[in-house]
Amino acid sequence: MQGYFYALADRLAQELASGEVLNLLLDGERSDFVRLSRGRVRQAGRVQRGMLGLRLIARRRQTAFEGELSGQLDEDLTVLGAALARLREQLRYLPGDPYLMLPAEPRSSERMLDGAAPRARELIAAVLEAARGLDLVGIWASGERYAGFASSLGQRNWHASASFNLDWSCHLAGDKAVKGRYAGSAWSPAELPARMGRVREQLAVMGRPPWTPAPGRYRAYLAPAALGEILGLLGWGAFGLKSQRTGESALIRMLTEGQRLHPAVTLTEEHARGLVPDFTNEGFIKPPRVTLVESGVCRDGLASARSAAEYRTTVNAGCESVESLAMEPGTLAGTQVLEALDTGLYINDLWYTNYSDLRSCRITGMTRFACFWVEQGQIQAPVSVMRFDESLYELLGSRLLALSAERELILDASTYGGRSRRSFRLPGVLVDGLALTL
Amino acid sequence: MLREAAEAFSRQAPGLAFWSLRLVDEWDEGLSMRQGVLLPVHGRRSRGALLSVVQGGGMGYAATSDLSAHGLLAATGEAAAWAEASAGINLVPVDLLPRPSHRGHYQTPIQHPWEGLALTDKLALLADADRALDIHERIVDREASLAYRRTDVLLVTSSGAWIEQRLHDLTPGLRAVANRGSLTQQRTGGGAQSGRRGGLEQLAALGFADEAPQLAEQALQLLDAPECPEGHCDLILLPRQMTLQIHESIGHPLELDRILGDERNYAGTSFVTRDMFGRYRYGSELLNVTFDPGCPGELAGYAFDDEGTPAERVYLIRAGILERPLGGVVSQARSGLPGTANARASDWYRPPIDRMANLNLEPGTDSLETLIGEVEQGVLMDANRSWSIDDSRNKFQFGCEIGWVIRDGERQGMVRNPNYRGVSTGFWRSLDGVGAASTFRVEGVVSCGKGEPNQMIRVGHAAPACLFRGVDVFGGAG
Numbered sequence: 001m002q003g004y005f006y007a008l009a010d011r012l013a014q015e016l017a018s019g020e021v022l023n024l025l026l027d028g029e030r031s032d033f034v035r036l037s038r039g040r041v042r043q044a045g046r047v048q049r050g051m052l053g054l055r056l057i058a059r060r061r062q063t064a065f066e067g068e069l070s071g072q073l074d075e076d077l078t079v080l081g082a083a084l085a086r087l088r089e090q091l092r093y094l095p096g097d098p099y100l101m102l103p104a105e106p107r108s109s110e111r112m113l114d115g116a117a118p119r120a121r122e123l124i125a126a127v128l129e130a131a132r133g134l135d136l137v138g139i140w141a142s143g144e145r146y147a148g149f150a151s152s153l154g155q156r157n158w159h160a161s162a163s164f165n166l167d168w169s170c171h172l173a174g175d176k177a178v179k180g181r182y183a184g185s186a187w188s189p190a191e192l193p194a195r196m197g198r199v200r201e202q203l204a205v206m207g208r209p210p211w212t213p214a215p216g217r218y219r220a221y222l223a224p225a226a227l228g229e230i231l232g233l234l235g236w237g238a239f240g241l242k243s244q245r246t247g248e249s250a251l252i253r254m255l256t257e258g259q260r261l262h263p264a265v266t267l268t269e270e271h272a273r274g275l276v277p278d279f280t281n282e283g284f285i286k287p288p289r290v291t292l293v294e295s296g297v298c299r300d301g302l303a304s305a306r307s308a309a310e311y312r313t314t315v316n317a318g319c320e321s322v323e324s325l326a327m328e329p330g331t332l333a334g335t336q337v338l339e340a341l342d343t344g345l346y347i348n349d350l351w352y353t354n355y356s357d358l359r360s361c362r363i364t365g366m367t368r369f370a371c372f373w374v375e376q377g378q379i380q381a382p383v384s385v386m387r388f389d390e391s392l393y394e395l396l397g398s399r400l401l402a403l404s405a406e407r408e409l410i411l412d413a414s415t416y417g418g419r420s421r422r423s424f425r426l427p428g429v430l431v432d433g434l435a436l437t438l
Numbered sequence: 439m440l441r442e443a444a445e446a447f448s449r450q451a452p453g454l455a456f457w458s459l460r461l462v463d464e465w466d467e468g469l470s471m472r473q474g475v476l477l478p479v480h481g482r483r484s485r486g487a488l489l490s491v492v493q494g495g496g497m498g499y500a501a502t503s504d505l506s507a508h509g510l511l512a513a514t515g516e517a518a519a520w521a522e523a524s525a526g527i528n529l530v531p532v533d534l535l536p537r538p539s540h541r542g543h544y545q546t547p548i549q550h551p552w553e554g555l556a557l558t559d560k561l562a563l564l565a566d567a568d569r570a571l572d573i574h575e576r577i578v579d580r581e582a583s584l585a586y587r588r589t590d591v592l593l594v595t596s597s598g599a600w601i602e603q604r605l606h607d608l609t610p611g612l613r614a615v616a617n618r619g620s621l622t623q624q625r626t627g628g629g630a631q632s633g634r635r636g637g638l639e640q641l642a643a644l645g646f647a648d649e650a651p652q653l654a655e656q657a658l659q660l661l662d663a664p665e666c667p668e669g670h671c672d673l674i675l676l677p678r679q680m681t682l683q684i685h686e687s688i689g690h691p692l693e694l695d696r697i698l699g700d701e702r703n704y705a706g707t708s709f710v711t712r713d714m715f716g717r718y719r720y721g722s723e724l725l726n727v728t729f730d731p732g733c734p735g736e737l738a739g740y741a742f743d744d745e746g747t748p749a750e751r752v753y754l755i756r757a758g759i760l761e762r763p764l765g766g767v768v769s770q771a772r773s774g775l776p777g778t779a780n781a782r783a784s785d786w787y788r789p790p791i792d793r794m795a796n797l798n799l800e801p802g803t804d805s806l807e808t809l810i811g812e813v814e815q816g817v818l819m820d821a822n823r824s825w826s827i828d829d830s831r832n833k834f835q836f837g838c839e840i841g842w843v844i845r846d847g848e849r850q851g852m853v854r855n856p857n858y859r860g861v862s863t864g865f866w867r868s869l870d871g872v873g874a875a876s877t878f879r880v881e882g883v884v885s886c887g888k889g890e891p892n893q894m895i896r897v898g899h900a901a902p903a904c905l906f907r908g909v910d911v912f913g914g915a916g
Contacts, residue, residue: 032520033890033891035700035890035891037529037698037699037700037702038529038699040527040528040529041496041524041527041528041529042528042529042530042700043497043499043789043791044497044498044499044520044523044524045490045498045499045500045501045516045517045520045789046499046500046501046513046516046517046520047500047501047787047891048500048501048502048503048504048513049486049501049502049503049787050503051484055478062478063478063479063480064478064479064480064481065480065481065482065483066480066481066482066483066484067482067483067484067485068483068484068485068486068503069503070503070504070505070506070509071503071504071509072504072506072509075506079483083481083483086481090479090557093557093558093561094476094479094561095476097475097476097478098475099475121519121520121523124523124524124527125527128527135699137699137700137701137702137703138703138890139703139704139890139891141891167703167890168703169702169703171699171702174707174830175706175707175828175829175830177702246578246579246615246617246622247578247579247615247617247620247621247622248579248615248622248624252620252622253620256619256620257619257620306477351828351829352826352827352828352829353826354824354825354826354835354837355824355837356824356835356837356857356914357855357857357913357914357915358622358914359620359621359622359855359914359915360914360915362914362915364824364826364835365826366826366827366828366829366833368828368829385828385829385830385833387826387828387833387835387859389835391915414892415890415891415892416887416892416893416894417894437835437859438833438835438859438861
């Protein structure tokens with residue numbers, strides 16, 4: 001696909017008039033998706049697609065088009081040639097764009113991540129076999145992902161990966177269920193049975209009579225996936241430069257009133273993790289990392305090319321939401337978590353978070369899957385699904401007791417528009433009080 | 439193009455137990471002006487096909503953007519390979535899968551086509567709206583946008599179906615953000631987060647031309663408004679918030695694939711169970727909910743769903759009693775329940791699943807003034823800002839952009855950060871007043887997410903203003 005993409009770029013560059021710049025952007029996949037329900041296959045298939053973007057720039061004006069590639073060179077050139085003519089015609093009627101920003105000089109790059117997507121059709125029976133006797137629901141997604149940038153100024157960038165992501169849950173009655181995840185670039189035959197074994201162990205606990213806490217504050221441990229749900233909401237807009245400059249960031253009190261999180265909280269956008277392309281849609285190369293929060297204090301915002309131009313700073317991100325978030329670990333050993341929690345809630349997963357008060361960074365959401373009530377370091381019972389409503393300034397501020405020493409790399413299983421490249425590397429957090437409301 | 443591809447494939451289609459070919463050609467255009475600056479004009483064409491195959495006791499699909507005869511045949515091979523791989527381990531017996539044979543054609547009625555207005559005139563509309571939002575220095579961000587989608591869908595099956603549909607959507611929006619120090623308030627309107635089926639004539643119905651000054655003014659007023667009071671009181675929701683309330687706590691719980699368990703790993707399950715249909719009291723006697731694919735201008739109007747089932751208006755809840763779920767032909771066969779024509783796919787590369795379409799709460803008889811007059815102490819809320827609900831679609835908490843206190847039957851001062859929480863099963867039974875047609879608005883949700891692999895789809899909701907008794911409401915910390 002890389003050669004095909006560059007050939008299209010070369011051919012289209014020949015059609016440009018003097019003073020025109022053309023950027024091409026490719027986002028594609030060749031993926032197998034298997035939807036699983038009740039331990040069987042609900043829907044299974046293959047998706048092959050490549051969306052090509054064109055951005056024509058001339059006289060500080062710009063306009064853009066995206067279209068699916070057919071993979072047939074003559075047909076694609078015909079469609080893209082017509083699109084280019086349309087963009088050229090459109091430019092005549094558009095005003096200059098004061099926030100148009102292009103790289104000062106071309107910087108080409110290439111990254112092919114090691115790995116080979118396992119053969120889904122052969123493995124799916126093994127997945128179901130590992131879950132024999134369980135009511136398993138979930139999604140298998142695997143295959144190749146690729147992205148490219150090419151400019152008529154000569155820049156060429158390519159990013160390719162092959163991976164799999166099995167995201168599932170096993171259910172007892174109603175909403176009593178345990179979550180399982182196995183994702184990566186190298187499939188290990190022994191790993192899935194081991195993970196399924198841990199799911200079976202937790203299911204045994206989920207079978208006990210549930211405990212329904214009364215509304216109030218409870219000491220709690222949030223496992224990395226639960227913390228990821230909260231930071232995923234925060235990362236959607238709170239770190240974006242535009243939202244910070246327009247007062248729409250949920251961290252507005254940190255930005256305007258000196259509010260701080262706990263000194264142990266350091267958050268970075270780890271572009272260097274490499275799962276996301278190192279280039280932006282405009283061809284800028286991202287820095288290895290961006291420090292978002294350092295020792296509880298807000299640092300840099302994520303600046304896309306457009307915001308960087310508007311607010312006169314440097315481009316440091318492709319978009320203004322997090323894609324490779326990392327949180328520094330603490331010292332609480334995994335084996336000591338239950339003892340440190342002593343009596344309280346062990347929360348594996350949270351879900352459906354949203355803001356209940358943006359100014360106070362107050363977030364509401366639900367517990368989901370295997371969450372347990374712990375007494376004196378011993379798991380006692382599953383906890384009924386509960387709603388929490390808590391300010392981040394409490395959760396990762398005044399009530400934060402400890403961060404786990406081990407971090408988990410969570411590969412996002414979402415597939416809107418294509419298989420996600422987003423990931424989190426997070427510890428768990430022990431907090432002295434999480435407010436349950438309903 | 440789609441017809442030629444379908445005809446060429448039909449002539450060469452291999453002998454399979456069953457195949458269906460869904461071809462989609464979708465064209466999007468987006469224009470947006472933020473703070474007086476035009477964002478890059480954007481066009482997008484997404485064209486491709488999904489081939490579904492039943493073979494050897496299994497079912498598989500393949501999606502390709504190569505619509506040549508060679509490309510479609512190659513995809514057929516991929517789909518057949520998945521069909522064979524799933525045989526014996528598939529959840530749904532292949533004899534329950536639909537074999538549609540309808541032939542039909544449908545097009546969204548439009549009065550003023552998108553293409554009929556020149557680009558420069560559309561930019562002038564944006565500039566007018568942008569200026570109307572720019573009323574004060576504390577309006578720190580503002581945006582006006584116009585977006586249009588034309589979708590051509592052709593469904594052809596080996597069982598004889600040939601269904602062509604052309605759909606037009608208009609999704610404009612206005613947004614004003616006011617800020618003072620650490621306090622920020624936002625108002626949206628003019629179709630934001632909603633939209634309608636149709637042409638440019640829908641701009642007026644969505645308030646695009648008229649709402650900008652009021653939205654900006656209200657965003658400013660919210661900076662000085664007190665926080666919404668906390669307490670247990672009556673609640674009146676206007677249609678833009680009713681949209682969200684219907685969507686989350688009626689629409690999703692009634693999706694039959696959720697009830698059957700397919701969504702338990704992602705979007706969640708449902709508190710509704712199969713035995714409830716025909717007898718369960720979902721809400722008060724005032725609650726009447728329909729699935730209505732023919733409601734004019736509503737965002738999910740169509741004549742056939744993506745499996746080729748003819749769409750018609752049916753009651754889901756009548757006089758508060760639950761009658762039928764939202765489920766397409768496959769889910770109906772699996773469950774033994776009646777359903778709706780709502781097997782829909784978000785894109786050409788996703789298979790159909792049970793989705794909401796046009797889901798409406800039927801109007802009652804009360805004017806808004808009458809509803810307000812029946813409240814001794816309460817809050818009136820509009821325009822969704824925050825939403826969260828549990829995976830059974832029961833415990834919810836929703837926040838709105840704007841609210842007003844009601845005391846002794848009169849609307850009083852504006853309040854900011856109005857939120858309310860409740861439990862679906864009790865909430866709808868507390869419905870004690872339903873607005874008349876004069877309060878009824880056609881709205882929608884442009885980004886309903888569901889399914890594995892994930893699918894984002896547009897759905898329509900229409901509702902009047904509604905009065906609920908005894909709801910927990912609260913505001914921000916101040």
